[in-house]
Structure formats: C-alpha cells, structure tokens
Amino acid sequence: MAQKKIKPIGTRKAKSDIRNKIFDFKREQILEVSERLFYHRGFQATTLDIIAEELGVTKPFIYYHFKNKRSILLHLLERTMGKYHDVFAGVDVESGKPEVILKDLVQRFTLVVIETRVSTAMFWRDEKDLPLDRKEKIRDMKRDVDNKLTRVIERGIDDGIFDVKDPKMASLCVAGMVTWTYTWYQADGRSTPDEIADRMTEYVLNMVGIRK
Amino acid sequence: MAQKKIKPIGTRKAKSDIRNKIFDFKREQILEVSERLFYHRGFQATTLDIIAEELGVTKPFIYYHFKNKRSILLHLLERTMGKYHDVFAGVDVESGKPEVILKDLVQRFTLVVIETRVSTAMFWRDEKDLPLDRKEKIRDMKRDVDNKLTRVIERGIDDGIFDVKDPKMASLCVAGMVTWTYTWYQADGRSTPDEIADRMTEYVLNMVGIRK
C-alpha cells in the first residue's frame, strides 16, 4: 500500500471558522512553548517529550499539528524573517536625506531585534539545523540588511554629511552592535526598547562621523 | 569492586620527554579536529564517531585521551578564555589617557576575537552545553570586559575627552560590534586583522564622540 494517511497539516479546508481558530491557536501554543524551550536549551537538546510535557499533552498531539520537530523551528524562523522583511522592505535607501534614512533603519532594526530577540538568538545558534535553502534565505536577508546600511552610508559620504572610512565594514559594525542587543536586552532593565533604539541611533550617527 | 581503572588523562608522570610530547600532540590533534567540527556542525550534532573518523582513529582512542565529549569542549573554551584573560588582564583602565586605553582595549579585543573566532562562536552557541560553573566563568569574563570598557569611557567623559551618553550601554555596543567580527571575518578577505582592528578603533572613538 503506497497510500499514506494525509494529515491536516498546514492549509486546511475552510469548514467552521471557530474550529480553524482553535486549530491555529493550538499550533500557536506549540510554537510559543517550543520557542521558549529552543531558546533556553537549544534546538537539539529540546526533545519533543519535553515540549509535550510543557504543554500538558502527548507527543502525537504535536505530530498532528506539525510534520516534525524541524518544521516547528522552520515556522518560528520563517515568521521572524517575515518581521525583519516587513521592517526593511519599506525603507528606500536611494532617496531622502541619508542621516534620516540611517536613523530610521537603525531605529527599526533595533526594535525588531528586541522584539524578536528569542528567535533572533536562534538565527545565530540553530541556523545549522535548517535545510540548506532556508539557510540561504537567512543569509540573503542578512546581506540585504548590510547592503542597505552600506548604501545609505555611502550616500552620506558622497553628500559630505558622513565622514567614515570603509562603509562596508562600518555597516557590519552597525549590524553587529544592533544585533548584539539580543544578548543583553532585559525586559525588566532600566531602559525601554524605544530608549535603547534612540541611543543606538545616536551612537551610530556618531560612528559614521555625522557633521553636526 | 569499587576500584576503577585510572586512565592517564590530564596530568601524567614525567617519564620520557618525547612520549609526553607525543601524548600532548595527540590531544592537540583531537582538540583541533573537534574545534573545527563543533564549529561547523555544532556541539550536539558532532558525534565522537565523526571526530574519530576525521582523525583516522576509533572512538576509544579519543576516550583514552579525554574523559568524555563534554571535556573536549571544556578544554577548547578554557583555552580561549585564557587568551581573553591574557589580553585584558594586562590593561589598567584606571590610569593613563582614556582615549589611549580605549584604543588599546578595542585593538586587543578585536585581534583576540579574530584569532579565536571559531571558539568565540562556540561561546555564544554551545555555552548551554557547559556545566554551570563554567557558564558562570564565561559570564564573569564577559562582565569583566564590559566593566573595563565602561570604566574607561566614564573616565573619558569625566576628563571631557569623550562625549557620549550612557557609558554602560555604549560599552555593550562596543563589545557587540567587536565580537560580531567573528561572524563576518574572512581569512581570505580584503582586510588583515590589523587593518580591521585599526578601523574598529576609529569607529569606536567616533562613537564615544572623541574631541578631535
């Protein structure tokens, strides 16, 4: 028998609104718990039994909602990728004042790092557990961010507003200091995300030697 | 029988110089191969069979030289910790010109990150696979670096040489941009470690608003 049971994973028929909402809610719960556990213990070290126990269900419950362990990670990272994409896609680095664009980029960037700090940490730690094509998508995204930063810094230099050498490396440094936030941000810390983002923009503008 | 066989792991009797050197060399080889594999595949995903195969030996060979898998990771990180320690221990942040000290700190910091980029990556990825006391040692080291940076930035502000808000956060940002180097540095890239370190110090001094 070559036929396999088809599980209602992913897209499902629109039957009853409420039932679909319940289904989605369950998936959501699985994702939330998994994210927390993956973050604290790492992907490999987090067993499905632990996730199940944490949810108060059994393993097949999870397999009913997700194809396998890896697909849970995939969903989490895919979603975070989406947030990064939304944040950066809207910024046009080719027009407008460079100092304004750079400030905007860093501000948005910082806020999304803080918002997604748990899965952002996973980008840098559990990336290797992803299939090749996803790894490449992540790389592309990173490159896109770096390129946008580089471009706007270059424009600022051309306009004589910024004074900094090697815009490419400067971008990597900006990306570094912003991304690094995921390692030290504390929700109960003394600064709010907005305050941090503001400071971050000051530092970056200083760094690129903005003409005051 | 409560007696257990005692394996010659770690410290050994000084019998013959050449033999000890061979022994150390083998441990060294195991560490090198393991480091490369841990880096590329992650600690958990690297099996001892893979390490053994890569070395062209069998598993008991490795167990003869190391207590277990974790102790290999431990040795690698311990050694890297030592390098970080050596680099920072020599710097006195309480005396001398702040701009000189900061420059020196960033320079050393950048070079050691590049030199130890493989195991530095492991600090941030496989830390959770360490026993608690080691994790704490690593945290302490990080804190020490941040504190040194903070202190020197504060001194610079007091002296009216630097102009930057929130020295604590500035330090975290400096640590971030420097550490981040491990993600993008390429041995065959267009810049040498020294060039990168020099650029990095320029960026940092700009960032803290040095009076030129």
Added chain:
DNA sequence: ATTAAATTATACTTTATAGTATATTTTTTA
C-alpha cells in the same frame, strides 16, 4: 629476549529520543 605497561581497536551495551501504528475519545454531521 621476555615481561610489563601503555596504547589502540573490535565489538558490544545502554540510553535517549524522533517518529509511528493503533486504539480511544471527542466532536461534528446527517
């Protein structure tokens, strides 16, 4: 050269965990 010690391999055990076949319960539909 013979014995003892050190080193390495063969072949095994144990354990943990991803994943599944099947039964049971719950919910929906007619």
Added chain:
DNA sequence: TAAAAAATATACTATAAAGTATAATTTAAT
C-alpha cells in the same frame, strides 16, 4: 441519536550515538 470524522492518547519501533569491556598490538623496561 447514530454514523462519520477529527482529535488525542497509549504503547510501541527504530535508530543514532555516548560510552565501555575486553582483546590485540605496540612500546618501553629489565
């Protein structure tokens, strides 16, 4: 309310990988 479908659990299999008992081999000591 009976039948069908969906959702969840019980109890299992398969497998990978850490770690080890023991044998074989190599090296050193007398």
